[in-house]
Amino acid sequence: MAQRLHLVFGGELVNPSENVFKNVDDLHIVGIFPDYATAYDAWKNEAQRTVDNAHMRYFIAHLHRLRDEEAAASSTEELG
Numbered sequence: 001m002a003q004r005l006h007l008v009f010g011g012e013l014v015n016p017s018e019n020v021f022k023n024v025d026d027l028h029i030v031g032i033f034p035d036y037a038t039a040y041d042a043w044k045n046e047a048q049r050t051v052d053n054a055h056m057r058y059f060i061a062h063l064h065r066l067r068d069e070e071a072a073a074s075s076t077e078e079l080g
Contacts, residue, residue, distance in 0.1 A: 005064055006033045006035070006036055006061065006064075008042045008061075009028060009029050010050070011057070014055075016055055032063065036060070
């Protein structure tokens with residue numbers, strides 16, 4: 001069974017109505033979590049902590065969706 005990893009990250013947006021970060025060098029990486037429920041709790045905590053800043057947004061990225069585990073690995077993946 002494949003792991004279903006989730007990345008929680010956020011930062012300040014240029015405009016609150018768009019998902020464009022003001023400075024990607026200042027992104028806050030909260031962490032990588034083993035399941036959605038844990039990631040959601042971390043996301044909610046950060047979102048509530050920064051609720052007074054309308055330009056701050058946190059997101060959950062489903063890392064497991066970025067890979068097709070059935071597809072052959074690339075040559076660089078085989079190096080590890």
